Amino acid sequence: MNRCLLLILALATGLAACSTTGPGASAPPDLVGTTWELVAIQSMDDAQGTTVIAAPERFTVSFAANGQASFRLDCNRGRATWKATPAADGTTGTLQFGPVATTRAMCPPPHLDQRVARDLAFVRGYLFKDGRLFLSLMADGGVYEWRPAQ
Numbered sequence: 001m002n003r004c005l006l007l008i009l010a011l012a013t014g015l016a017a018c019s020t021t022g023p024g025a026s027a028p029p030d031l032v033g034t035t036w037e038l039v040a041i042q043s044m045d046d047a048q049g050t051t052v053i054a055a056p057e058r059f060t061v062s063f064a065a066n067g068q069a070s071f072r073l074d075c076n077r078g079r080a081t082w083k084a085t086p087a088a089d090g091t092t093g094t095l096q097f098g099p100v101a102t103t104r105a106m107c108p109p110p111h112l113d114q115r116v117a118r119d120l121a122f123v124r125g126y127l128f129k130d131g132r133l134f135l136s137l138m139a140d141g142g143v144y145e146w147r148p149a150q
Contacts, residue, residue, distance in 0.1 A: 029091065029128040031084055035062040036133050036146035038116065044140045051112070059116060060149055069097060071120070073113035078102035080120065095126045095135065119144070 038059035041051040060072040071078035081098035133146040
């Protein structure tokens, strides 16, 4: 067997073995009804490093119960469908957005609105940690760090 297949099998076996939380465990976090502000974009490329968002309130995502997500992308707005599947541990899971429809106003530099809108299509997973939401992009494309909206 090749190494990739062994890794996939190990992950699948581990997830299947962790199918429940223990008695008395607190309820896992949920995305439904939450709004988050983008604080940083972490690249997996050391040359790019981390982009810190100067005004996190200008980049938000809200998760509605009807499967719709709404975004503030600097001076633009956006909408997409979303679907999440929590893992057994309750703090991680898969997450995907449908095609993101955005307005097309010209925001002032550095034009992060276009980058964020483009990258949302590549989100594949989430992690709740230390009160923050981390969205990971496919193929080690990076991690978006969000805090609860103020």
